[in-house]
Amino acid sequence: MRVAVLYSGGKDSNYALYWALKQGFEVKYLVSMVSESDESYMYHVPNIHLTELQAKAIGIPLVKGFTSGEKEKEVEDMKAVLEGLKIDGVVAGALASEYQKRRVDRVVEELGLKSFAPAWHRDPVEYMRELVEIFDIVMVGTAAYGLDESWLGRKIDEKTLEELVKLNEKYRVHVAGEGGEFETFVRDAPFFKARIVFDEVEKKWNECNYSGILEVRRAHLERKD
Amino acid sequence: MRVAVLYSGGKDSNYALYWALKQGFEVKYLVSMVSESDESYMYHVPNIHLTELQAKAIGIPLVKGFTSGEKEKEVEDMKAVLEGLKIDGVVAGALASEYQKRRVDRVVEELGLKSFAPAWHRDPVEYMRELVEIFDIVMVGTAAYGLDESWLGRKIDEKTLEELVKLNEKYRVHVAGEGGEFETFVRDAPFFKARIVFDEVEKKWNECNYSGILEVRRAHLERKD
Numbered sequence: 001m002r003v004a005v006l007y008s009g010g011k012d013s014n015y016a017l018y019w020a021l022k023q024g025f026e027v028k029y030l031v032s033m034v035s036e037s038d039e040s041y042m043y044h045v046p047n048i049h050l051t052e053l054q055a056k057a058i059g060i061p062l063v064k065g066f067t068s069g070e071k072e073k074e075v076e077d078m079k080a081v082l083e084g085l086k087i088d089g090v091v092a093g094a095l096a097s098e099y100q101k102r103r104v105d106r107v108v109e110e111l112g113l114k115s116f117a118p119a120w121h122r123d124p125v126e127y128m129r130e131l132v133e134i135f136d137i138v139m140v141g142t143a144a145y146g147l148d149e150s151w152l153g154r155k156i157d158e159k160t161l162e163e164l165v166k167l168n169e170k171y172r173v174h175v176a177g178e179g180g181e182f183e184t185f186v187r188d189a190p191f192f193k194a195r196i197v198f199d200e201v202e203k204k205w206n207e208c209n210y211s212g213i214l215e216v217r218r219a220h221l222e223r224k225d
Numbered sequence: 226m227r228v229a230v231l232y233s234g235g236k237d238s239n240y241a242l243y244w245a246l247k248q249g250f251e252v253k254y255l256v257s258m259v260s261e262s263d264e265s266y267m268y269h270v271p272n273i274h275l276t277e278l279q280a281k282a283i284g285i286p287l288v289k290g291f292t293s294g295e296k297e298k299e300v301e302d303m304k305a306v307l308e309g310l311k312i313d314g315v316v317a318g319a320l321a322s323e324y325q326k327r328r329v330d331r332v333v334e335e336l337g338l339k340s341f342a343p344a345w346h347r348d349p350v351e352y353m354r355e356l357v358e359i360f361d362i363v364m365v366g367t368a369a370y371g372l373d374e375s376w377l378g379r380k381i382d383e384k385t386l387e388e389l390v391k392l393n394e395k396y397r398v399h400v401a402g403e404g405g406e407f408e409t410f411v412r413d414a415p416f417f418k419a420r421i422v423f424d425e426v427e428k429k430w431n432e433c434n435y436s437g438i439l440e441v442r443r444a445h446l447e448r449k450d
Binding site: 002028029049052055056059061062063065066080081083084085086 | 254259274277280285288305306309310311312
């Protein structure tokens with residue numbers, strides 16, 4: 001089974017890749033869609049290079065597709081990107097969004113390909129417990145009451161996970177961030193040939209809407225031997 | 226004719242793309258090989274994102290392939306990347322390097338694809354005259370006696386080109402940089418939907434080997450309408 005993995009660099013797409021490799025699938029490409037509207041046509045250096053750095057650490061070619069960012073257009077743009085790849089299936093990290101999953105499934109089906117979503121409807125806490133054991137996950141974006149500035153740049157390990165469980169009870173912050181409460185970045189995983197080291201980061205906190213991002217200004221790869 | 230264009234972001238690969246589009250070819254992917262050894266496994270933020278920014282401005286998916294950087298391995302790694310694409314041909318910006326052209330031709334032929342090198346053996350001065358008229362070209366790397374620090378970041382226009390012609394007479398600096406005398410970056414071309422603007426650059430000059438690079442620390446896209 002030759003597949004492409006939809007890859008954004010966060011925990012879910014890395015899990016999708018991890019699962020695909022474990023199945024013995026031949027992962028030909030990582031596919032990442034970049035939206036123009038993300039930064040209202042501005043395109044700043046920090047962070048955008050990071051999926052590329054991950055792909056390099058993993059050693060699988062990265063396909064970057066571009067989209068105007070209108071929700072419906074995005075699916076068609078992704079379809080055009082997938083259409084030119086010699087693959088039999090597509091693996092996505094979809095966790096809980098019906099909307100997102102239906103859209104991907106439709107496009108993949110139209111292309112005559114198989115669609116896989118290994119994390120689909122998994123129990124969030126159990127899922128996260130598995131992830132923190134195998135990945136080095138960092139929180140690079142937050143947008144939820146309960147997640148203050150101190151969460152930016154924090155490694156998600158067992159201890160942090162317990163805090164998230166408590167925040168879930170208190171503020172309904174989903175433990176796996178299914179509701180867009182936070183964004184993650186994976187710096188290391190069993191299939192990474194080199195790990196990513198952040199050299200220079202900056203927290204950008206927006207008090208008005210209680211959200212923030214970790215801007216990674218410099219990073220490098222470090223051999224794992 | 227569905228093609229992939231080998232794309233590094235400089236004048237020659239942009240010319241290859243320009244030519245392919247003018248032929249009416251369907252350019253499905255830009256393919257860029259990234260070498261690990263380029264920076265001895267270090268991977269700094271500046272510049273590496275720039276081909277991605279160009280691909281975004283152009284609106285054609287970018288495939289980033291990774292290679293250990295050993296010369297012979299690089300060809301095989303590129304082959305693996307091209308192998309999974311549904312294309313009929315490959316367009317390269319090769320200008321004068323027999324070695325480079327033979328390697329690309331062999332791989333492309335083994336894949337049963339057509340190989341195109343529209344700039345192959347063109348007269349350098351005539352070629353450059355055409356390029357400076359249609360592209361916004363900046364010099365981002367220099368490595369030749371005669372090209373001092375002031376050349377870094379300079380736009381290559383008709384006037385600069387005449388200076389290069391004079392340097393060629395004096396120091397044998399090839400006018401189109403065929404001998405690796407300089408590296409270029411294209412900020413705008415007729416097929417760019419948005420132009421690239423450099424916001425923050427830094428000249429890194431190495432007096433010992435009389436060479437330098439222009440590090441682009443921040444850049445953004447600007448609409449062209």
